Amino acid sequence: MKRQKQAAFKFEQALARVEQIVEKMESGEIELDQALALYREGTELMAKCREALQQVQRSITRLTRDGDGRLRTEEQSTEA
Secondary structure, X not given: OHHHHHHHOOHHHHHHHHHHHHHHHHHOOOOHHHHXXXXXXXXXXXXXXHHHXXXXXXXXXXXXXXXXXXXEEEEOOOOO
């Protein structure tokens, strides 16, 4: 079931929605209860985006050649 949720999650769409939320909140034309609901939605979407980016970082690999000239994959370190 987790894979189905991940497959349905679209990073770009989530990020676009967060941008919409920010614009609406910055407009100052919404009531407090709506602002709170949008804030919660935005933080949930950002958490999902962060998780998606972390998954991508963990899966990054690099192609290298070994001593015999054969290609092999090597996991890329994502730590700065």
